[in-house]
Amino acid sequence: xxxxxxxxxxxxxxxxxxxxxxxxxxxxxxxxxxxxxxxxxxxxxxxxxxxxxxxxxxxxxxxxxxxxxxxxxxxxxxxxxxxxxxxxxxxxxxxxxxxxxxxxxxxxxxxxxxxxxxxxxxxxxxxxxxxxxxxxxxxxxxxxxxxxxxxxxxxxxxxxxxxxxxxxxxxxxxxxxxxxxxxxxxxxxxxxxxxxxxxxxxxxxxxxxxxxxxxxxxxxxxxxx
Numbered sequence: 001x002x003x004x005x006x007x008x009x010x011x012x013x014x015x016x017x018x019x020x021x022x023x024x025x026x027x028x029x030x031x032x033x034x035x036x037x038x039x040x041x042x043x044x045x046x047x048x049x050x051x052x053x054x055x056x057x058x059x060x061x062x063x064x065x066x067x068x069x070x071x072x073x074x075x076x077x078x079x080x081x082x083x084x085x086x087x088x089x090x091x092x093x094x095x096x097x098x099x100x101x102x103x104x105x106x107x108x109x110x111x112x113x114x115x116x117x118x119x120x121x122x123x124x125x126x127x128x129x130x131x132x133x134x135x136x137x138x139x140x141x142x143x144x145x146x147x148x149x150x151x152x153x154x155x156x157x158x159x160x161x162x163x164x165x166x167x168x169x170x171x172x173x174x175x176x177x178x179x180x181x182x183x184x185x186x187x188x189x190x191x192x193x194x195x196x197x198x199x200x201x202x203x204x205x206x207x208x209x210x211x212x213x214x215x216x217x218x219x220x221x222x223x224x225x
Contacts, residue, residue, distance in 0.1 A: 026163035033166040034095065042066030043101040045092065047111060048134035049080060052145065052157065059154050061161070062088045065137045069172055071165040072096060076158040085114035093118065106131045140168065 002018045044067040049060045060080045064072040073092050077084045085108075093099060102123040105111040115124050141161060151157040178186070 022163065023159075026167070027159075030163045030166040033170065037070075037166075037169070038095070039097050041070050041072060041096065042068055043098075045072060045100040045103045046131055046134035046137075047088065047103055047105045048131055048138070049084075049108070050135075050138045051080075052076075052141075052151065054151050054154060054157065059157065060084065061138065061141065061157070063134055063137055064088065064092055065134050067133070069133060069137065070169050071137060074158075074161040074165055076154050076161070078154070080108070080110070082110045082113045085110040086118055089114055089118040104130050104134075140164070 003013060003015060006013055046065050046067075047062070048064075049062045052059050052061050057078075060077050062075045062077060062084065064074075066072055073088070073095050075088050075091060077087065099119050099122055102125060103111070103115065103119070104125045104127075106128050107126055112124060112126065115122060141164075144160065144164070145151060151160070
């Protein structure tokens, strides 16, 4: 996408160049976004963990999101136990600067044991059906995993999610903060842009085919002469 945006402005770059830009500047941007979001996100935390296999070894991606779907923090660990849950909660407390009003998790007992030590006064709701918000938040990482045909290492995965998720928060707008009329206008505008891009692609293909036909006809005329 970045390659296409720059190409439209006459700047030609390779995929490798874009990747190096992300590695060089992405962490700085992500850290700045985290500092600005301290104490500004929700007080209801959804915690979840998902397994990701790297080089034949299982790793666990621990994630926390708030009630509006904003990602609070992500942590890659090799274990799925009390120690790992405590590490996630300590990281959350340090990063957010305050305890939550309530945390919602699945049935993993490690959450309850860790909460009793780290956040004893916080309400804890443990139910598989209540945790869909955190589970859905794993989907962008899963899509990226398929595109990249797997992550190279746990460090590679941690670097990716540490940059991707804070930046993705900037583009996440909770549905309840948009009126129905405005939402419809945005949908119509997006559809119009999509139709225009599609028409331009078709026109470009037609011009390209016309040019190829003209070149072939010139070649035949030259051969006849």
